């Protein structure tokens with residue numbers, strides 16, 4: 001028995017606002033600003049159609065320039081590329097978020113005219129700040145003409161169930177997705193069930209554990225047993241879970257290898273894991289956080305004022 005799914009490099013998942021997001025995204029966390037435009041351009045040339053940056057990565061302007069170069073050189077439409085950015089914790093709050101949107105506009109508007117998705121990067125502020133920011137983002141979606149930059153969709157990152165419940169109770173617009181650290185050592189079954197029940201997509205970051213688990217003896221033995229590289233095993237696991245998957249490499253060969261885990265449209269090949277490997281990677285009780293200094297941001301107390 002094998003676990004398989006019918007997805008390819010061009011597959012998009014429908015969000016709760018009707019927009020469709022490409023299922024593989026090129027993440028640019030820790031890519032130096034000086035290299036970002038080139039690597040984003042190369043990733044798009046290879047076939048990625050989704051770029052994930054953040055104000056905190058200090059490379060969103062360069063990421064947008066990479067997108068613009070790709071659009072200019074290929075004649076592809078702006079709508080063919082999905083661009084996400086995120087507000088820092090310091091940019092949460094009513095005035096702070098209004099100012100942040102102006103700063104994002106300054107960085108990216110000329111290159112990409114609008115942002116597909118803006119996320120609150122983490123819940124690690126206060127109820128008041130999270131909710132005030134959300135109101136500003138909602139306003140930007142509802143009245144794009146009043147926003148410093150048009151925004152198509154809004155979402156969150158690193159939110160736990162209590163943060164989401166609080167937001168959903170107050171929101172006019174639901175978050176389209178929650179971007180989370182997700183991999184076999186951090187499968188977050190309860191949080192994912194809450195997302196599913198509320199029609200909020202799970203987007204996986206650090207699917208390769210930022211490299212931390214790539215020397216895990218069990219993973220190495222699965223690689224030997226299957227003849228499938230450990231990176232591909234982990235990406236397959238993520239795609240088979242139904243996540244939108246964000247993966248980063250600063251190395252052109254790996255950028256391509258990671259994309260090629262998905263078949264090209266029309267190619268006679270499927271993403272799969274054998275039952276043995278699927279079982280071996282199934283660790284529902286594991287909660288091993290490798291990012292955010294190992295302090296799970298989804299567990300940040302909700303009631304800090």
Ligand SMILES: NC(=O)c1ccc[n+]([C@@H]2O[C@H](COP(=O)([O-])OP(=O)(O)OC[C@H]3O[C@@H](n4cnc5c(N)ncnc54)[C@H](OP(=O)(O)O)[C@@H]3O)[C@@H](O)[C@H]2O)c1
Nearest residue numbers: 027028029052205206207208209210231246247248249250
């Ligand atoms: N919202 C959040 O709080 C948050 C947090 C973290 C990440 N993210 C987003 O998610 C994206 C991806 O996550 P990530 O960058 O943390 O980690 P990741 O994609 O799990 O891992 C990246 C690491 O794996 C290496 N790598 C990439 N492809 C490989 C391959 N085929 N074989 C072996 N090693 C490989 C990379 O090295 P090289 O670069 O040397 O190839 C890098 O060290 C980020 O770029 C960012 O956009 C969001």
